[in-house]
Amino acid sequence: xxxxxxxxxxxxxxxxxxxxxxxxxxxxxxxxxxxxxxxxxxxxxxxxxxxxxxxxxxxxxxxxxxxxxxxxxxxxxxxxxxxxxxxxxxxxxxxxxxxxxxxxxxxxxxxxxxxxxxxxxxxxxxxxxxxxxxxxxxxxxxxxxxxxxxxxxxxxxxxxxxxxxxxxxxxxxxxxxxxxxxxxxxxxxxxxxxxxxxxxxxxxxxxxxxxxxxxxxxxxxxxxxxxxxxxxxxxxxxxxxxxxxxxxxxxxx
Ligand code: APR
Numbered sequence: 373x374x375x376x377x378x379x380x381x382x383x384x385x386x387x388x389x390x391x392x393x394x395x396x397x398x399x400x401x402x403x404x405x406x407x408x409x410x411x412x413x414x415x416x417x418x419x420x421x422x423x424x425x426x427x428x429x430x431x432x433x434x435x436x437x438x439x440x441x442x443x444x445x446x447x448x449x450x451x452x453x454x455x456x457x458x459x460x461x462x463x464x465x466x467x468x469x470x471x472x473x474x475x476x477x478x479x480x481x482x483x484x485x486x487x488x489x490x491x492x493x494x495x496x497x498x499x500x501x502x503x504x505x506x507x508x509x510x511x512x513x514x515x516x517x518x519x520x521x522x523x524x525x526x527x528x529x530x531x532x533x534x535x536x537x538x539x540x541x542x543x544x545x546x547x548x549x550x551x552x553x554x555x556x557x558x559x560x561x562x563x564x565x566x567x568x569x570x571x572x573x574x575x576x577x578x579x580x581x582x583x584x585x586x587x588x589x590x591x592x593x594x595x596x597x598x599x600x601x602x603x604x605x606x607x608x609x610x611x612x613x614x615x616x617x618x619x620x621x622x623x624x625x
Pocket of ligand 1: 389552
C-alpha cells in the first residue's frame, strides 16, 4: 500500500506534510478549503484550480525513485501480490504490469465527459490541460474530467480485489501515506493478524499509532533511507542498483 510520500523524493509534493504538502500551498486558487480542489461540487463551480493543479502534477515530468524500483523488484522476484496506490502520478507503472496494480484514486490515463459520460484517452485532453484550457467534450461540450477519483466518488472496481488479496497476503508493506483517507486507509487492517505489517514512513500513522499489533514493524524517517535499509537487510542492494541503472539508461536513451 503506498501514498504520496513515495513520490516526494521524485519532486512531487505530498498532500499533508506541514509546509511542503499540497494542501498547505493552494492559496493562489482561492479555495474555500484545500480538499475542495478534489470535490465535484467545487469542480463544477470552478474547474480551473483543479486543471491548474493537474498541469503541475501531470505524469511525464517526473521520474520514479528508489521506492518505486523497490516495488518493481518485489514484482520481478515474484513476491508482489498486488500494489495498491493512492497516487495519480503513474510512477508505479515503472515496470509493474497493470494486472498487479490497483490505482485506487484513479488515473490521468483516461477521462470522462461529466455530462454525456463519454470516455476519452488521456493523451487527448493533455494538450488542453498543458495549454491552460478546460477540456470540453467535442460531442456535448460538457467538461471532460480525468478519471481521478474525487472525494465522494466511487472507487474503481479493481479496488475491490482487496477482498481476495488481503486475506491471502503473508506480508503487508505500507509506504509513504498518512492513512487518513477512507476506504483506502482501512486496507491497513484487512490483512490477517498473524501477518506482519511493515510501515516505512516519516511518522507513525493510522493503526500503527493508535492500535498497533504485536508483529507490526515501523521503519520511521526518510523513505529512501528506509527502503535502502530494507533492501540491504534483504541482500538486494546490488540488484536494485543494477535495476535503477538499466531503467535510468532506458529513460535517457
Ligand atoms: N520520507 C518519509 N515520509 C514521507 C516523505 C519522505 N520523503 N514524504 C512524505 N512522507 C510521509 C508524510 O509524513 C505523510 O505521513 O508520507 C505521508 C503522506 O501523507 P499524505 O500527504 O496525506 O498523502 P496520502 O496519504 O497519499 O494522501 C491520501 O489524500 O487528498 C487525498 O486523494 C488524495 O490520495 C490522496 C489521499
